[in-house]
Amino acid sequence: MDLNADLGESFGHWRLGDDEALLTIVTSANVACGFHAGDPDTMLRTCRLAAEHGVTVGAHVGYRDLAGFGRRFVDVAPATLTAEVLYQLGGLDACAKAAGTRIGYVKPHGALYNALVRHETQADAVVDAVRAYDPTLTVLGLPGAVWLKRADVAGLPVRFEAFADRAYTAAGGLVPRERPGAVLHDPAQIARRSVQLATEGTVTSIDGRTIRARVDSICVHGDNPNAVIIASSVRDALTAAGVKLKAFSLENRRLTA
Template sequence: MDLNADLGEGFGHWTLGDDKALLSVVTSANIACGYHAGDADTMRETCIRAAESGVAVGAHVGYRDLAGFGRRFIDVAPDTLTNEVLAQLGALAAFAKAAGTRISYVKPHGALYNTLVRHESQADAVVDAVRLFDPALAVLGPPGAVWLKRAEVAGLRVWHEAFADRAYTAAATLLPRTEPGAVLRDPAEIAARCVQLATEGWVRSTTGRPVRIAADSICVHGDTPNAVDIARAVRTALESAGVEVARVESPLRHTRQAV
């Protein structure tokens, strides 16, 4: 099982999360590309640390929304969205190359991530951007998302993701952050559900009903106050349960394609 985190989300004098500590735990880093968060200094530093830690670099692309941290829907024209994603990929690729590494995959952020579950024209726009930039890149998102289906049709590699620290509805969707209990805090509880997810393929929803989630990667949000404790608890629990924690692109692993 791959373990990923959203990193590089500082901006200027503003810092968010303990990226250095998380990079010693996770196997993949979703690095902000300057639109919802991140700047040139942060992108370069995070890429350097990821390369030194042997952590895969993923482009965490989002809406042009620094003020809203990319968590507000923007009804952007598809062509513009394609160009904005291309701009983000190009920026991060430059810093990754300078650090002696490369982008391995693309993961949308925040509102864009949720929008691409059903929004067909924006899904096509993001798929077009990835395909135009580098069709060898993988894409990471939730099982069943429209954009992953379109990505597979376009010939892109598809990786499925689940969230360690977010509550799921009975429909296997994330409970909105505006709802109580949407973000989980207890490292022990989170670790136990991640083991269940990795070994049995399901988690318990907010109604108590089990929901099936087949995942290649588990995400811990880097901006959660105790993110490092959560990530360490999850990795320790997975390894104790006999689950190999490794980059999803590792040759030691067999990556399941979307179905």
């Protein structure tokens, strides 16, 4: 099982999360590409830390929305969205190469992630960007998302993730953040859910139903104040349950000499 976290979300003098600690715990890092969060200094620093710890780097692409942290839907033109995703991929990959590694996968962030579950036009735009940049890049997202279906048809490698610290609806979607109980905070509860996801392939919805969840990677959010404690609890619980932790990308895509 892969364990991923959203990292590199600091900006200028503003610091968010403990990337250094999380990169000793997770196996994959969703690194912000400067649109919803992050800046060149942060991107390069995070890639260097990821390479140092053998953590796979993923491009956490999002809407151009620093003020809203990428959590507001943007009705951007498809051609523009394709260009903006390409821009983000190129920027992060340059930092990754300079750090001695490469980006291994692409995961949309926030409102873009949620939009791509059903928004066919934007889904096609993001798929077009990944195909144009590097068709060998794995794409990571929510099972059933339309963009993953389009990506699969386009020949992109597809992997599915679940969120250890987010509540699910009975239909298998994420409960909107503005609703009570949408974000979980208890490390023990989150760890138990992670073991359930990894060993049973199920998750309990917010209304108590058991739903199927196809999972290649489990995400913990790096912007949670208790992110390090939560990630450590999840890793320890998975290991104790006999789950081997390994990045879903088969290799770290390090540059050869």
